Amino acid sequence: MTAHSPTVVDAENFPHLAIIGGGIGGVALAVACLHRGIPFTLYERDRGFAARSQGYGLTLQQASKAIEGLGVFSLDDGVISTLHLVHTTDGQVIGDWGIRKWLQGDAKSSPKRTNVHIARQSLRQALLEQLGGDERVQWGHQLVDFQEIDAGGVDLSFQVDGTIQHAKADLLVGADGIRSSVRSLLIGEDASPLRYLGCIVILGICPLENLGRLEHDLLDSATVFQTANGNERIYMMPFTADSVMWQLSFPMPEEDAKALSAEGAQALRDEACKRCQWHDPIPQILATTEAAQVSGYPVYDRALLTADLLEKGKQVTLIGDAAHPMSPFKGQGANQALLDALALARGITKACGPKSPWREAGLRASVLTGFEAEMLKRSATKVKDSADAAEFLHSDIVLHEGDEPRGRCLKRKPQAADDMDRPG
Structure with missing residues (x-):
């Protein structure tokens, strides 16, 4: 479902953005600009929407409101989970929470928020539809260099079909992932x-x-569950109404992890099957997953950015994984990218109106410093929690008995969002 007709582009008062990266964050920023009349060009190195895998499933929590702010008021392919279970490898339940359980007790105490599970490509497609379709993306553009102009603006150099092409923009935004070229x-x-x-x-x-x-109660398309032994941990969630996504993780030296990943999908699935001869329906799901639907990778993040590093760019900034990459274990990557996109577009709208002196003051003073301060503060705890989760989810802490997300026992205080570990 789409929003109202987009605002007329206001190239006189707003800066022109060059957005690098056509993933969730980049497309979301383009949509946010479109709705506000902010001129932009969206560049993506891939040659098309389906050129390569864009990951698996996402869990939207606090970013659900951001999705509405981007004009997407319904996600037809989204699945809402209502129960989360944690098991030992023999199937014993050691954790149990979610709307389905809370409603059995006191309906009045049930939280209103729900977690929506959706395939990354489905969310990306919904955002592209808001944008007007694939033709709004400059496909096949690999950024190779940029130069900031003292008088204002940025010169961009792209490799396109083996040749170098140039473009200009007022503001360069890197939304190009953990291995960001802009960064x-x-x-x-x-x-x-x-x-x-x-x-x-x-x-x-x-x-x-x-x-x-x-047939199994865990396969009702509304239940998320995880099973762990203190070393390996598998997490399963609805991917669509008629499929599940699984995520197995375990400690491994970096070089061994790289080697296993390089062996390919069949070796990765075999490794998963070997390590997870646990309670039903885990072995059956792993054994019947087609190798073409399996991938694997070593898990990385980066140390938190500091303001002084970002301030190297007077007309350049970063969002999403380009700014604050994190492990997948708290499910916050896409959520934070969506919030970044909306925050930046709102910041530009507020600071660059008809009477704004932003061209004289510069985009860094007018927009970027304030935006980045909020982004870094908001995402810092998510990066840290995601890194911590990479450790405690593969330790005995995950076997703590309690009807709460794993790791909550470490903090014993409310959290704003527990993402993948807090459906319902």
Whole structure:
């Protein structure tokens, strides 16, 4: 479902944005600009929407409101979970929470928020539809360099079909992921290198029809569950109404993790099957997941950015994983990217109106410093919690008995959002 007709582009009063990266964050920023009349060009290095895998499932929590702010008021492919269970490997339940349980007790005490599970590509497609379709993206554009102009603006250099092409913009926004070209060109790899978090993730998608006649309460398309032994941990959630996504993770030396990932999908699935001969329906799901639907990778993040590093760019900023990459274990990557996109667009709208002196004062003073301060503060706890989760989810802490997200016992205080570990 789309929003009202977009606002007329106001190129006279607003800066023109060059958005690098056509993933969730980049498309969301483009949509936010479109709705506000902010001129933009969206560049993506891939040659098309389906050129490569865009990941698996996402869980939207506090970003659900951001989605509405982007004009998407319904996600037809989204699935709402109502129960979360934690098991030992023999199937014993050691944690149990969610709307389904809370409503059994006191309906008045049930929280109103729900978690929506959706395939990354489905959310990306919904945002692209808001944008007006694939033709709004400059596909096949790989950023290779940029130069800031003293008088204002940025010169961009792209590799396109083997040739170098140039473009100009008032503001360059890197939304190009954990290995961001914009970030690398702006601050360099040495200033904030990739940081290995000590474990590997293996992901798979299994249509329920692959399981034949197998029926199980955990496969009702509304239950999220995880099973762990203090080393390996598997997490399963609805991917669509008729399929599940699984995420297996376990500690492994970095070089071994790289080698296993390089062996390919069949080796990754075999490793998962070998490690998870646990309670039903886990072995059946792993065994019937087609190798083409399996991938795996070592888990990385980066140290938190500091304001002084970002201030190297007078007309350049970063959002999403380009700014604050984090492990997948708290499910916050896409959520934070959506919030970043909306915050930046709102900041531009507020600071760059008809009577604003932003061209004289510069975008850094007018918009970027304030936006980045809020973004870094908001995302810092998510990065830290996600890194901590990479450790405690593969330790005995995950076996703590209690009807609460794993790791909550470490803090014993309310959290704003517990993402993948807090459905319902």
